[in-house]
Amino acid sequence: xxxxxxxxxxxxxxxxxxxxxxxxxxxxxxxxxxxxxxxxxxxxxxxxxxxxxxxxxxxxxxxxxxxxxxxxxxxxxxxxxxxxxxxxxxxxxxxxxxxxxxxxxxxxxxxxxxxxxxxxxxxxxxxxxxxxxxxxxxxxxxxxxxxxxxxxxxxxxxxxxxxxxxxxxxxxxxxxxxxxxxxxxxxxxxxxxxxxxxxxxxxxxxxxxxxxxxxxxxxxxxxxxxxxxxxxxxxxxxxxxxxxxxxxxxxxxxxxxxxxxxxxxxxxxxxxxxxxxxxxxxxxxxxxxxxxxxxxxxxxxxxxxxxxxxxxxxxxxxxxxxxxxxxxxxxxxxxxxxxxxxxxxxxxxxxxxxxxxxxxxxxxxxxxxxxxxxx
Amino acid sequence: xxxxxxxxxxxxxxxxxxxxxxxxxxxxxxxxxxxxxxxxxxxxxxxxxxxxxxxxxxxxxxxxxxxxxxxxxxxxxxxxxxxxxxxxxxxxxxxxxxxxxxxxxxxxxxxxxxxxxxxxxxxxxxxxxxxxxxxxxxxxxxxxxxxxxxxxxxxxxxxxxxxxxxxxxxxxxxxxxxxxxxxxxxxxxxxxxxxxxxxxxxxxxxxxxxxxxxxxxxxxxxxxxxxxxxxxxxxxxxxxxxxxxxxxxxxxxxxxxxxxxxxxxx
Numbered sequence: 295x296x297x298x299x300x301x302x303x304x305x306x307x308x309x310x311x312x313x314x315x316x317x318x319x320x321x322x323x324x325x326x327x328x329x330x331x332x333x334x335x336x337x338x339x340x341x342x343x344x345x346x347x348x349x350x351x352x353x354x355x356x357x358x359x360x361x362x363x364x365x366x367x368x369x370x371x372x373x374x375x376x377x378x379x380x381x382x383x384x385x386x387x388x389x390x391x392x393x394x395x396x397x398x399x400x401x402x403x404x405x406x407x408x409x410x411x412x413x414x415x416x417x418x419x420x421x422x423x424x425x426x427x428x429x430x431x432x433x434x435x436x437x438x439x440x441x442x443x444x445x446x447x448x449x450x451x452x453x454x455x456x457x458x459x460x461x462x463x464x465x466x467x468x469x470x471x472x473x474x475x476x477x478x479x480x481x482x483x484x485x486x487x488x489x490x491x492x493x494x495x496x497x498x499x500x501x502x503x504x505x506x507x508x509x510x511x512x513x514x515x516x517x518x519x520x521x522x523x524x525x526x527x528x529x530x531x532x533x534x535x536x537x538x539x540x541x542x543x544x545x546x547x548x549x550x551x552x553x554x555x556x557x558x559x560x561x562x563x564x565x566x567x568x569x570x571x572x573x574x575x576x577x578x579x580x581x582x583x584x585x586x587x588x589x590x591x592x593x594x595x596x597x598x599x600x601x602x603x604x605x606x607x608x609x610x611x612x613x614x615x616x617x618x619x620x621x622x623x624x625x626x627x628x629x630x631x632x633x634x635x636x637x638x639x640x641x642x643x644x645x646x647x648x649x650x651x652x653x654x655x656x657x658x659x660x661x662x663x664x665x666x667x668x669x
Numbered sequence: 670x671x672x673x674x675x676x677x678x679x680x681x682x683x684x685x686x687x688x689x690x691x692x693x694x695x696x697x698x699x700x701x702x703x704x705x706x707x708x709x710x711x712x713x714x715x716x717x718x719x720x721x722x723x724x725x726x727x728x729x730x731x732x733x734x735x736x737x738x739x740x741x742x743x744x745x746x747x748x749x750x751x752x753x754x755x756x757x758x759x760x761x762x763x764x765x766x767x768x769x770x771x772x773x774x775x776x777x778x779x780x781x782x783x784x785x786x787x788x789x790x791x792x793x794x795x796x797x798x799x800x801x802x803x804x805x806x807x808x809x810x811x812x813x814x815x816x817x818x819x820x821x822x823x824x825x826x827x828x829x830x831x832x833x834x835x836x837x838x839x840x841x842x843x844x845x846x847x848x849x850x851x852x853x854x855x856x857x858x859x860x861x862x863x864x865x866x867x868x869x870x871x872x873x874x875x876x877x878x879x880x881x882x883x884x885x886x887x888x889x890x891x892x893x894x895x896x897x898x899x900x901x902x903x904x905x906x907x908x909x910x911x912x913x914x915x916x917x918x919x920x921x922x923x924x925x926x927x928x929x930x931x932x933x934x935x
Contacts, residue, residue, distance in 0.1 A: 569847065
């Protein structure tokens with residue numbers, strides 16, 4: 295009857311985990327052919343790929359007309375994508391109607407933007423503060439005067455002439471950098487105990503969220519001037535910029551609010567008990583944690599904004615997509631069966647590259663900031 | 670949450686600095702009432718804490734003991750009566766609230782360390798941004814207190830990497846870095862594994878030995894016996910009985926106190 299008694303005489307030392315079976319065959323057996331149903335699905339999948347891949351390859355590469363090709367090649371019966379058209383119209387896709395001899399100006403803006411943004415995104419790069427000040431304060435001013443001209447003997451170029459990728463990028467970068475802090479302020483305002491601030495923020499968010507972006511852009515560009523005093527005009531580009539920014543900031547506010555709600559009350563209390571005032575509490579304790587929680591939602595909004603910039607065509611601006619569409623419709627010398635398709639594919643690829651880049655970067659950031667559960 | 674234990678720390682406590690001032694009042698609570706909407710949670714609280722006093726507040730859960738100490742640094746608002754801390758009366762005036770909070774440290778049941786900051790950053794944030802102390806000096810102070818709670822080697826880790834007992838010791842050190850005149854403890858050991866209770870109590874006893882004015886809401890009756898100079902028993906939002914620990918435990922007067930003690934002491 296004393297069988298249940300047990301005393302360990304020697305402790306078990308830890309040892310390495312058993313070696314896992316590996317190799318292509320083991321992997322395939324486990325993942326592709328583990329059951330009859332799996333095997334059938336695998337075969338069906340392979341058949342589907344065999345059916346879809348060769349024509350796609352043919353369209354994009356095999357039968358495609360190379361960038362230095364001619365329109366005659368594009369008009370051949372079995373011709374694939376007409377990359378020659380993209381190459382020939384690239385300038386329009388990037389700059390729109392921006393004066394051709396002045397295109398060095400947007401080029402400097404692009405180069406400067408990349409030179410300032412990339413080190414800002416790399417955590418280990420030095421001089422973060424200087425870099426941020428340059429990017430957020432100095433760069434926009436430089437960009438404005440460089441693009442608009444009218445100073446230092448630069449030829450004035452009205453915003454109506456700006457177009458293509460230039461417009462898409464300006465709208466997105468400005469929209470993102472302004473709507474983010476604005477959204478945070480709105481989210482904090484929505485949680486405020488002060489009734490007026492709270493009402494204003496809730497009202498703004500609910501109003502803007504309940505209206506389509508197109509309506510806001512339309513209002514900004516057509517209705518707004520009606521209410522303005524005679525003779526004052528606000529630039530159309532600026533109006534679109536404000537519209538896109540306000541629209542995104544309302545969404546951003548709700549995402550940030552989600553993050554704020556995820557922070558336990560104890561964090562607010564501990565920060566208060568240490569004597570930190572409201573803004574310090576938010577800046578050092580609450581927001582860093584709240585924003586980290588909602589990185590996917592924030593980036594989701596950035597990506598939406600980036601793609602939504604193409605809606606500015608409604609107020610007559612030529613962003614990348616609209617520039618492509620314009621050329622598709624008007625470049626008679628490039629008319630062929632696949633010209634329009636190739637144009638839209640090109641636009642899609644450009645959008646995809648930027649959006650995918652943002653997505654990957656956000657995943658990288660999430661991992662880097664994941665200190666709370668670090669072991 | 671209310672495990673009751675009789676953990677005692679097996680060493681002689683050095684009482685040489687544990688003097689209670691006869692004239693200097695640290696906290697004065699006068700005819701104080703508090704309601705949570707319609708619920709009268711604190712009723713007619715009168716409590717004068719002298720400088721250097723070590724007070725343990727005991728009582729069943731829901732008796733208002735946590736709420737009381739949270740009123741002392743205005744994490745909760747009172748509706749009637751006065752609370753005067755270090756000569757500053759707590760009102761809606763934010764300036765006064767911050768003034769009081771700078772001088773009153775608080776330790777929570779669930780530690781509430783900032784998980785996105787390292788231990789050292791947790792300790793230096795408030796001294797740097799509230800007191801305006803230079804970073805190097807704040808870090809030196811932080812290391813001093815980390816050594817005092819016996820975990821200087823954890824300075825560059827994140828809270829999530831520490832055990833519960835270590836986290837609570839960091840939380841105490843974090844409060845001490847602000848060099849408070851008063852420390853409030855809100856069930857500091859209730860969320861800890863039994864093995865870790867002692868290491869936290871050790872630190873608290875050390876503080877008492879240095880003459881810190883302390884109010885502890887705790888179920889550690891061993892600690893109360895060893896360290897407190899006054900034990901307060903609360904029930905239904907009021908102070909039912911208070912006395913020196915020896916008399917409180919051996920000769921409780923009120924029926925409610927007797928019942929409470931009979932249930933937690935065996």
